[in-house]
Amino acid sequence: MAKKRGRKPRFRDVGCPNARCKLFGKLGAGTVVSNGTYFVGGTRVRKFICRHCGHVFNSRAHTPFRWLHTPRRKVLLALKLLVKGLSLRGTAEVLEVKLDTVRRWLRRAAQHSEAVSRTLVTELKLSQVQVDELWTFVKKNTQIPLGGQPDGPAHR
Numbered sequence: 001m002a003k004k005r006g007r008k009p010r011f012r013d014v015g016c017p018n019a020r021c022k023l024f025g026k027l028g029a030g031t032v033v034s035n036g037t038y039f040v041g042g043t044r045v046r047k048f049i050c051r052h053c054g055h056v057f058n059s060r061a062h063t064p065f066r067w068l069h070t071p072r073r074k075v076l077l078a079l080k081l082l083v084k085g086l087s088l089r090g091t092a093e094v095l096e097v098k099l100d101t102v103r104r105w106l107r108r109a110a111q112h113s114e115a116v117s118r119t120l121v122t123e124l125k126l127s128q129v130q131v132d133e134l135w136t137f138v139k140k141n142t143q144i145p146l147g148g149q150p151d152g153p154a155h156r
Contacts, residue, residue, distance in 0.1 A: 014048060018055035043071045068108075075105050079116070080124050082106070083134045110138050 014032045015025040023029045035047040035056060046059045068075065074095060081091045088106070092099045109116045113135060120126045120134070 011048065016050035016053060016055055017057050018050060018053050021050060021053035021055060023050070023052050040069055040071065043073070070101075070105075075109075076119065076124060078102055078105050079109055079120060079134065080126065082137065083120070083126055083130045106138060110135070 011032045011034065012028045012030060015027045015029070016023050016032060018024060023031055029052075031051040032048050033051055035049040037044050037046050039045070047056065048058065049056050078091050078095055078097075081094060082088070082102075086094065088102050089099055092102045095102070117128075117131045117135075120131050121128060
């Protein structure tokens with residue numbers, strides 16, 4: 001076990017994602033502390049540890065960005081381009097990624113549709129109507145269930 005190096009800030013707005021922890025999902029418990037950071041595609045990702053159960057997780061846990069090595073901003077831009085009417089193939093071409101990559105991002109977004117909808121409205125300043133159009137597009141053009149289980153490493 002690593003030595004503790006000084007005081008670690010406690011995050012009252014982060015809950016432990018470990019379903020077996022007595023404090024699972026409870027915000028404000030004060031048991032979640034910072035455990036460092038790392039970078040993914042130029043974006044800082046914060047690591048956490050629950051002092052109650054010892055579970056280690058990061059800020060991307062239980063989000064569509066988990067296990068992705070792509071900057072969050074690029075995935076959100078892809079969704080915005082799709083909302084604005086660009087095709088899957090056109091979006092892939094503009095962002096210089098494979099078509100299958102855009103499809104995978106869209107599938108992940110659909111599995112976390114509520115959280116993604118909030119992000120599209122707040123961060124990208126899209127209207128609720130535009131976000132609803134995205135989910136209509138997803139339902140018509142794919143076999144992606146909305147709000148399903150998040151992708152894990154085995155579903156890449």
